[in-house]
Amino acid sequence: MACNSACRVLTKFYQHILALVFAVNKINENVKILPNITLGFHIYDSYHDAKMTYRATLDLLFKGHTFVPNYKCGIQKNVIGVIGGISSDTSSFMADILSVYKIPQITYGSFATNYETRFPPFYHMAPNEYLQYQGIVRLLLHFRWIWVGLIAANDENGEHFLQTLESLFSKNGICSAFIERSTKHSYTVLSGEIFDQSVNIHPLFMESEANAIVVHGEITSITWVAFTIMVALRIDPQYKEKNFPGKVWITTAQVDFIVNIFLRGWDIQMFHGALSFTVHSSELLAFREFLQKINPFWTKDDGFLQDFWEQAFDCLFPDSNMQTQFPGTCTEDQRLGSLPGTLFEMSMTGHSYSIYNAVYSMVHALHAMASSRLKHTVMGKRNTLEHLKVEQLQFFLRRISFNNSAGDEIVFNERGELMAGFDIMNLVTFPNNSYVKVKVGKLDPQAPSGKEMIIHIERMVWHKNLTQVPPFSLCNEKCKPGYSRKRKEGEKFCCYTCALCPEGKMSNQEDIDYCVTCPEDHYPNIGQDNCVPKSPTFLSFKEPLGISLSFLALFLSLITLLVLAAFIKHWNTPIVKANNRSLTYILLVSLFLCFLCSLLLTGEPNTVTCLLQQTAFGTVFSVAVSSVLAKTMTVVVAFMASKPSNSFRKWVGKRWPYSIVLSCSFVQVGICAVWLSTSPPFPDLDTHSLTQEIIMECNEGSVTMFYCVLGYMGFLATLSFTVAFLARKLPDSFNEARFITFSMLVFCSVWLSFVPTYLSTRGKHKVAVEIFSILASSAGLLGCIFFPKCYIILLRQDLNKREQIMRRKH
Template identity: 40%
Template structure:
């Protein structure tokens, strides 16, 4: 189409039969309100009145958005600049729904008998300046807007149908509230219009739609879309919807890739709406949610989308009615859109009614004449626009393509139909009540005043001809149920909306959404169900790691830590395994741990057991050798009884290590430490007694001295029972205060639960070790001092070395024991027992066995005298 700023001419391509007019600031107000699509339109269109009136006993006013403005500068004041006025052919269905309902009521003998309804129809422009103009004209009864004046001879206006948008309903409602005229808003339900203090005379026909946000988010979750774009109209209703939507999205983990708030102003031919389109196209999201109404939003910023192929799935509502726009609109851009439409019943006679609608049948309706004029290329005379010429003989609304006129009843038209019936039912109830009270009519007519209708409208409740309930009381309003439609636009211009599912919030949560995915035609560029996520799913075994400064849906996938799993996708946190379980290598499944301990069958356990048995056998053999050679000097030297005791205690030391192998129980755990402590105390105290004996034997040589008496009487032997009693007392205190018990270590070895002995009190355990250490340190000190005493069989040196080995083993044991866990701890303790016992055995008895077996000449009295004489000569 071409426009000229001076208004001198206007042309339009033949395939875009939409009514437009270009008007300058000098154009009269009457001309601004008239329909025209070119400046060469017949003058009769300019001279027509601004309303369509149908006579009746009672009149219902109707205000419908049949025209919208498109300004060149984007302003909301069309009187100052050149602007266009577009005839919205798709909205003419409101008029047809009003006419259909009134004719149906007038034919019904059981509803308002002997009373006919008529209507007074006006255009309702989406403009703050012109919204109130036509309601004032309607009130005055003239063709001019004269507030607080009426020339109507009879009070025939009974109610008004107002507003597809909140702004229009609120503005008209504020005016009509002064006269207590019932207003029935047929647009979307809005909680702000339910304020009795501000709009006590306004009723909303539509059910509540507070669950629309829940339905849309449920649809996103069904397809696993968590990264979507939002395009919302920047008005009160859009902001409220956005709050509800974001709340539901936050609950369900859905994020907004972008948010565009589209200003709601009149249409601007030079509006800067390309910035919205570019941001949407460049976004990484594949799903865009659009919320608004077609009268204020679509024409403002989205009419150019017919030139784009955005390749995104759109989720929207039927109020954003893009499917009835220009012919090529949305050929590619919105194919596959998913539309939430209020579930409405089927009116069986409405399509038949549309087939019969012609200008000749309704000559007073110049909007219908205009529709015929622009749709079928008719011609009219300059004097009478009611007489159309050169029209196709079979012209009918049924023949119009969908982008000019939708034959299927829309939600708004359905609400208009219900609103008319609500008024009629209320009037019927009121008149029946009058008859019952035998009320007498006045002489001027029915005597029905608009304000008298309120008590009946508030309580009205009925089912329409489609079986749907109609309730005006806001306290009893029910939630809307939605059909989910899929828009098919292939082949070119097909424009078919197919029902693919529904959403009902009144049923259990898992049954609210129902979809037939096989029926869905996806948007251009998608051969299968599209994906719209910021980050790919985290598979089992991984958890989401959120990135600072980014949306919650944009995350990294991090492997679960050791001994933690995630067995589902997109888990925020990994779950720690129970003590009796462990994580598999993929970190996605629990495995049961196996109970383990240092068993006899383990290679390590078997090696330690064999070593212990070998050493114990060797010690027993040495004891047998000493018993066999008990009368030899080397056995008699240093108290052979102490040697026997030491060998027996060493044998028990080797055998006590066997208590640390195998599955422990409470008795075994107690025997482990008590036996270890007492047996080793006997062994070390025996070494101390032997050391003291050596010192007394070589240091106390004068006869009759008291020290000699101690040696002869065997006093050093009392060290053994004294030290053993002290150790037994420590063990008794240990068992009495904090006894040893069975414990399970589930953390030292992955996949295993180690059954071990818990020492109960670490202090008591170290006291037992400390006692042994003191004995060993005392023995080492005494032996070290006596290491150079002269004698053939002096074992002071060997005792010194044995205590050095013993102390070295147990000093090394402490840090190693604390650095290991599980059954290795038991192995370390067994090794220390064996090593220290073997050290005592080897250092003390190996030299003596060498003499007994390999050098028997030294184990005689002659050898003893010879060696003593030789040492004496060397010393001299």
């Protein structure tokens, strides 16, 4: 093969040829595989042209120069297997012919989207393409990159990639910031400048804020990206001012970092920190040693060596036909290891590893066929392959399973795909434009659930222009804790604004969709980014409010005892005898107990206090009101009995007032008994009424019974007020009806105000309202009924005489 000045090669592809040579040599040196058989191979160039691909495929099957397809003209070539081209188009064109003759094809390069319809099917030295797409999504989610740019080839494979990945994006909350399609360029040189009419000098990936960009396409797609960047930087100075690019490039397994002769001076550091999915490969030390021995004159049978060496090392062989003037002459001292990674890599690439495995797969299938029980009938001659039928080779090729020299298992699934995973490589560049690829993770579909992808972030390097590592790739800034995302109308769901959490809710993570409610025993803090435990609260004896109410209750209790003592001491005086002395004692004792009942509502609630709080107070207070009612009725009966020939005379001095007290109190006792037997009060925790506190309270159990107790007391008070109001003007020196009227007026006012206030208050203040109502209503009865009498007993004893009573009566 001879090249002129227009003949250019991609120097990195030369390693693929050397991998093939290396594999064949190793097999021929191994006496355990196909003994007494020497393998050979032919290499054909497709020139990236469909017509040339078809012709090369036919030339591979039949005698060259004057072949007639489907006819045996002269000596027909005995082809048993083919390793396809690096591009999907090349492999697809070859399959159109190879499938007619049922010759297996093992592809090592790009994926073909329609290989399922071929017969025989492709054998892929790479996993399923969909696995790689899932790996890309897993990688993006791992770093939380949800605003991602996509660059794909402008062909059928590119459209398939975009449709599949966009579907996976929408299912995983990722958005594509832009979609740009790369093209296959035809470069020309004019006055030392590079021109291509299809290049967009304002590419989307340079305008976008997305920091993560996925590149898919053929192996040379990265060349289009590099060329586009170089043209944009040269033509538009605004990109230089931005210190562009500072991106994370994510490339698929088909893409490699290569250059051609026109981009020899490109700056590979623009891709520093790139992440690449590559077909899993293992380092073969023997292959590196093999590469180190190669020099410009290592063999005369390599038709690609001279063109590769001249373009890689910028030199000329003495017999070169190149018209271009290179700096020097090619010498034996030049070694492949001195070339930068953009021109040639010393480590075996994923594609070369696939070629190596493809050769061994074919050989192991032949070896299994030769070792089978059918070897005599299948082959015709012992230890020869002259009569091999490729249809029979298919059976063994589908079922091969072996470990290569690196220890990796090689086996195909039912669709002819290699059952393996992908490696995730990190590109580390150097100032001399060379680079190394560091393995930073892997994607293994056969790993346990949840461990399919492993990433070693501590091994990664990132582009120097990135402001943060790992970088963000978002449509907008993340929402801080205490905020939730709110979607922007008319834009993709990855673009949003941040809204403050509503009252009572919080978010303790970044970029959360919804604010959440804290547990019942917690509440959001001021920043609404955390939950704080609620503090228990109840009306305690130790706090000012509890101390004040308790002191007031004890003080009123003491006053009641003093009044009772005064009445007992002056028990025989007219004013004490008036209106039934026994009822007065009952009323004072019940008021004393009412004041003490308020103490049951103070302190931490427990089972005993909850049972006694309402029932004890309701019963005692009913006795007090019943006593007031009986005293009022005593005034009425005494007045009516003073009239001659009145039937009420027979009731004077009877014990019927006690019947009123007992009967009225018994009704309340019955109500309380039903309450305690059906749904008694119990200690409870109210976690909802107050934001920052848990209310320790007594749950009424049955709200109906609670209001029945209050309602019955209200009924007695209303009845007493009515009777006392009607009897307030009866002529009597010590007529208590007027004082009872005032006391019942105070009582009803207090309890009518109590109900709405009680219902609208929460926590310990609710208890305080009830205590205040008890103390106020009881104090109203004590003050209005007994203070006037105490005034006479203690300060105006001159009025506490029978003569005064009789005189005032007349």
